[in-house]
Amino acid sequence: MKNIVRNLRKQRELTQEQLGEIIGVSRQTINAIEKEKFDPSLPTAFKMSKLFEIPIEKFFFFE
Amino acid sequence: MMKEERKKRTIRLAIWTWTWVATLAVATFGPKFIWENSTLLTTLAICINLINGVLMILANRSLFNHYDELERKIHLESMGLTLGATVIVGLSYSLLDQTNLITSDAEISYLIMFMSVTYLITLLINRKRYL
Numbered sequence: 001m002k003n004i005v006r007n008l009r010k011q012r013e014l015t016q017e018q019l020g021e022i023i024g025v026s027r028q029t030i031n032a033i034e035k036e037k038f039d040p041s042l043p044t045a046f047k048m049s050k051l052f053e054i055p056i057e058k059f060f061f062f063e
Numbered sequence: 064m065m066k067e068e069r070k071k072r073t074i075r076l077a078i079w080t081w082t083w084v085a086t087l088a089v090a091t092f093g094p095k096f097i098w099e100n101s102t103l104l105t106t107l108a109i110c111i112n113l114i115n116g117v118l119m120i121l122a123n124r125s126l127f128n129h130y131d132e133l134e135r136k137i138h139l140e141s142m143g144l145t146l147g148a149t150v151i152v153g154l155s156y157s158l159l160d161q162t163n164l165i166t167s168d169a170e171i172s173y174l175i176m177f178m179s180v181t182y183l184i185t186l187l188i189n190r191k192r193y194l
Contacts, residue, residue, distance in 0.1 A: 024131070025132065026065075026131050026133070026134065028133065028194045029131050029132065029133040031194070032193050032194060037192070037193050038133050038136070038193050040132065044132065
């Protein structure tokens with residue numbers, strides 16, 4: 001899956017570490033999600049959606 | 064806060080692992096070198112080692128429950144591969160012994176060593192894949 005998590009995180013001036021702490025995952029997991037090496041679980045995607053205030057389908061794209 | 068909790072659980076696992084190894088050594092060498100084959104002391108040493116082993120497993124579970132989803136995926140994949148490889152290699156090793164194709168007896172300790180190395184290698188490969 002493609003995503004724009006890195007852009008959204010940078011727009012909010014958050015580091016990977018900070019985003020990880022808010023979402024409840026490690027910095028390495030955020031990095032793996034941004035590099036599209038790992039697709040997050042639904043609860044993590046919903047937490048991101050709530051934080052970024054946009055629907056999941058607007059920042060995760062199935063290809 | 065998460066890091067502190069992780070550190071605490073890792074230290075707890077390390078303590079139980081080392082004490083388990085120590086009690087295993089006592090139970091293995093004690094009857095011969097310390098208490099000269101006393102059945103009561105040998106049984107006690109084995110029971111202590113067993114209880115220590117259960118506590119080590121609980122500490123491991125506690126650490127595992129603190130992992131996030133990617134860490135769990137990495138560890139579970141590594142465990143699955145290790146289990147599969149150990150069953151296959153273990154049965155082949157046992158067959159080699161039964162058919163006398165190897166001169167020495169098949170030892171469980173070799174299988175434990177194989178498991179440990181396989182788990183370490185698959186863990187490193189998976190970490191490289193995802194991180």
